[in-house]
Amino acid sequence: MSEGTLALLGGAPAFESAVPVGQLYFPDWPDYVEAMRGIFVRQYYTNQGPLVRELESALQERLGVRHAICVANATIGLMMAADALGLRGRVITSAFSFIATSQSLTWAGLDPLFCDVDASSHHLDPDRVEHALRQEDVSAVLAVNLWGDVCDHEALSRLAARRGVPLYFDSAHAFGCEAGARAVGGFGALEVFSFHATKVLSAAEGGCVCTNDDMLAARLRNIRSSYGAGAPVHVRRTANGRMSEAQAAIALMSLKGFPSILERNRALFAAYEAGLQSVQGLRLLRPAAVNRTNYQYVVCEIDAGVFGLDRDQLHAVLRAENILARRYFYPGIHRCMPYREQFPSAPADLPVTEVLCSRVLQLPIGQAVDEAAVARITAVVRAAQTNAQLVRAVLAGQGEVHA
Amino acid sequence: MSEGTLALLGGAPAFESAVPVGQLYFPDWPDYVEAMRGIFVRQYYTNQGPLVRELESALQERLGVRHAICVANATIGLMMAADALGLRGRVITSAFSFIATSQSLTWAGLDPLFCDVDASSHHLDPDRVEHALRQEDVSAVLAVNLWGDVCDHEALSRLAARRGVPLYFDSAHAFGCEAGARAVGGFGALEVFSFHATKVLSAAEGGCVCTNDDMLAARLRNIRSSYGAGAPVHVRRTANGRMSEAQAAIALMSLKGFPSILERNRALFAAYEAGLQSVQGLRLLRPAAVNRTNYQYVVCEIDAGVFGLDRDQLHAVLRAENILARRYFYPGIHRCMPYREQFPSAPADLPVTEVLCSRVLQLPIGQAVDEAAVARITAVVRAAQTNAQLVRAVLAGQGEVHA
Secondary structure (H helix, E strand, C coil), X not given: XXXXXXXXXXXXXXXXXXXXXXXXXXXXHHHHHHHHHHHHHHCCCCCCCHHHHHHHHHHHHHHCCCEEEEECCHHHHHHHHHHHCCCCCEEXXXXXXXXXXXXXXXXXXCEEEEECECCCCCCECHHHHHHHHHHCCCCEEEEECCCCCCCCHHHHHHHHHHHCCCEEEECCCCCCCXXXXXXXXXXXCCXXXXXXXXXXXXXXXXXXXXXXXXXXXXXXXXXXXXXCCCCCCCCCCCCECCCCHHHHHHHHHHHHCHHHHHHXXXXXXXXXXXXXXXXXXXXXXXXXXXXXXXXCCEEEEECHHHHCCCHHHHHHHHHHCCECCECCCCCCHHHCCCHHHHCCCHHHHCHHHHHHHHHEEEECCCCCCCHHHHHHHHHHHHHHHHCHHHHHHHHHXXXXXXX | XXXXXXXXXXXXXXXXXXXXXXXXXCCCHHHHHHXXXXXXXXXXCCCCCHHHHHHHHHHXXXXXXXXXXXXXXXXXXXXXXXXXXXXXXXXXXXXXXXCHHHHHHHHCCCEEEEECECCCCCCECHHHHHHHHHHCCCCEEEEECCCCCCXXXXXXXXXXXXXXCCEEEECCCCCCCEECCEECCCCCCCEEEECCCCCCCCCCCCEEEEECCHHHHHHHHHHHECCCCCCCCCCCCCCECCCCHHHHHHHXXXXXXXXXXXXXXXXXXXXXXXXXXXXXCEEECCCCCCCECCCCCEEXXXXXXXXXXXXXXXXXXXXHXXXXXXXXXXXXXXXXXXXXXXXXXXXXXXXXXXXXXXXXXXXXXXXXXXXXXXXXXXXXXXXXXXXXXXXXXXXXXXXXXCC
């Protein structure tokens, strides 16, 4: 397609079938069948079975943390985390994240206090957090590690310690990353990973809470299984956060294949860098605060004035080519229920978040693409820029496009 | 063992390996492999995939309900249900249930108002509910359908309607049951099933919320996928309650095999009836309010004065034989956190629940036993009664036994 006509302008789509953004790496079929046969032979299907225990040990060793507590999904992990930390009232967090970050607080009976993010890194701005910690009564800081990168955890750690509140992390995007030569997973009071199918380590659905705090770990285990498989530690309430053996089996195989997944992602990311380096008005985010990333996302920021199209217009071009680029995070959490009613002034209070929600676009990386596909995707982006005027005219004719 | 010595008294255990109480029916291996291969070919692993949609259609047809909304587990289903119903304040429920019933309310920001149960049926006593509805400010009634039976849903329905509050059901124990020739699943505002591995329909982990209310269904779907796969309906908050394709595959196969599962359970239950009919002081519960049960549980009530041993003593005898009988529900929800602090007077206010928590014992049924095993289990029970005096002496020598 690199030389052809954009699909939006009447050409054939660059891809015959839809190309998703998620990682979607899955184990080899024979390995999978063997693992599942083991579960059938043992007839042990869920609730802290042998594969979950094996996965937890492997994660603990890999991440260098005392406790890796596997859960049904990261959302329930974040909900359990807020409860296990015994939080009350408000928690500082970012509105530039997947909605589960804040929803976990709401389920735990807490309110988010949104702080704006840094325009360059997309992560919580320590200056804004410092200001909020000085002005407001909060019980914790829930920082988000985005895009295979990490927030300014050292600054946030100092600020939280000075105020005497815990700092914990939604690290759904950051499995396999290292900051200061330390594996993400061991920072703060705890960290929560997602092992969703779209993530670099997959259990189809799943997640994990990591901590070095023995008492927190005991509480988390007790919450996870409705008191069913934990020490009799006082907890505020319990849930069903159990990971099944089938989930653990997939994650274990995903962990085994992790080096090759990373290597493949790295090559795909390099192909994006090569294909997009000449594109004016498009900034490809390069994880800057880690010494090792997982290349989980390819994130672009579109400066409409320079690029010639705004983010939504480029998104429409890509969708027409069957490239399922995602406007992440759109709308921002502060514009979703219940927060848009709870905090009507948030759009004004979060100017950087507002801008990013209108400019950021995620491109496909992972199992669904190879280097040739990336070359076609970057060619589409370049062609969109070249044909910007025509694209704008066609879209204006169609009315607003929100695919 | 029927003629041998009880293991507690020095004999060999009746079973070489542990016999669990749960159903633990699983599909045939070739069927399972074929289903999983389909998932791999489609590369669609979670979030309302084709198998989840197929399962939901099959459940809707079987149960005669407009909406069957599959979820990650029943606990999250109950939490979502409380939110989707828009409840506030207190909800009448039973403390004689699995703890998730009440914990779902606590996560949803609600408080349980425990009403006592009927001594014969073990289900909510309508007289107590009527009294509470008259005296207290409540926003709903959450009734539990226990042991493959149902509560007095007609009386509760009248009472709730008169007071203008919704009635909904924790039907974790009641999939496949019929009351008044209507399938359980279509009663009240909604019903929540569990498809845990121990249940008669299994997804290893899983559950389902059933309702005939289109607006409720739209809210539930929206809550389930973090706004990700639902109509844009106003909801208070969202969660990750997604069922994965692998879970749906197991449940579909379980549904296909359901007639034979029921038939097998029925025969096992009949074997228990035959083996225990002569035992004085042991009441085997027969589901009385349904015209069709699922035989999911074999529940006995032990009258220590007549039987010769109390429930905990019989439990110790069975455990020594490798029969993993369960003291369900022990302790009662009202004696678990946070309720024992929240409602210190509950033990006095719930005299029937208190008695049942000390007298009820669950025996193994399902995949792990056959009729010969049931004959050995009932022989152990009879031998325990015959040797009651000796058993009491041995246990007294060991100190209190709480296996």
